[in-house]
Amino acid sequence: MYGSYTGRSRMRGRAAGLRTTGTAAALGAALLLAGCSGDGEGDEKKSAPTVEQQPKDKDPYWVNPDGNAARQVAAYSEDGDEKNAELIRRIARQPVGEWIGPDTPEAEVKGVTEAAAAVDRDALLVLYNIPHRDCGQFSKGGASDGNAYRAWLDSVAKGIGDRSATVILEPDALLHLVDGCTPQEFHEERYDLLKGAIQRLKQQPATKVYLDAGNAGWQSPDALFQPLQRAGIAEADGFSLNVSNFQTTAVSTEFGKKLSEKIGNKPFVIDTSRNGNGPYKGGDPAESWCNPPGRALGEAPTTQTGDERVDAYLWIKRPGESDGDCKGGPKAGAWWPEYALGLAGATK
Secondary structure, X not given: OOOOOOOOOOOOOOHHHHHOXXXXXXXXXXXXXXXXXXXXXXXXXXXXXXXXXXXXXXXXXXOOOOOHHHXXXXXXXXOOOXXXXXXXXXXXXXXXXXXXXXXXXXXXXXHHHHHHHHOOOEEEEEXXXXXXXXXXXXXXXXXXXXXXXXXXXXXXXXXXXXXXXXXXXXXXXXXXXHOOOOOHHHHHHHHHHHHHHHHHHOOOOOEEEEEEOOOOOOOOHHHHHHHHXXXXXXXXXXXXXXOXXXXXXXXXXXXXXXXXXXXXXXXXXEEOOOOOOOOOOOOOHHHOOOOOOOOOOOOOOEOOOOOOOXXXXXXXXXXXXXXXXXXXXXXXXXXXXXXXXXXXXXXX
């Protein structure tokens, strides 16, 4: 029904974050704090994936040593497949967004932010739990109602505490109001929830918040600026673009600047995780967003963008995790090593 919106991001793959529980986050923290290096004492230690942090002046975000890509590197290395291990290292060595699940948000966020703080890095968090999420599609779900969402959000904020974090707030939630995907009866509440989320998160002293604004192939700046204002963009640090999508960085930057001019010159961040070859032009246009072949990793995450309006290039979508059960892919958010290899192998 909504496939005709060919530019939309559609949060295929959002289950990736929902699958990552506080247990996994705590494990990542434990690996960092313990300095686990795979010294050969037992199978568990021998196979423990390890990655290094990127230089802080270039990229201040935390690299999770226990992410899917890092584990895949370890598995390939154990099998003696160094060719594929090296390809997946292109993903494993970069910081990616930690998508916070619905069940234990405070513990999960605390685990991630403490792990990041332990190595003097910032956590990159993605919040994707708005009621009536994704219009009942691949990543349907979200909090049961507004009060449940507010309680969940409060737990997220408590988990952050006074540690440094950058939050990407509710991918697609605003755009689904603009394109009519979300029923009108839920619009007023959603605007209220987004504005309240920004206000609550900004109570944390070291938290930045970027409200999602879709991508350059979906709606126009003229259609977006008033909804962004209504959702509280004035109190946010900026907005995010291209989450889970494939629009090029140049196109996204041009689009972002036009939108920024309409909302007080707010800065923005761009998801460059899979935009190295731009959007997919083949097949059914209605599914151009879902596991498109021939895509490549984009610019590495960095805060050194060379543009004062662009705060950072980020890998918000986790490369190698499926968009949904299309084109031979597993369910949304599941790790798909073959697709990860394709992304890495196509990268120049």
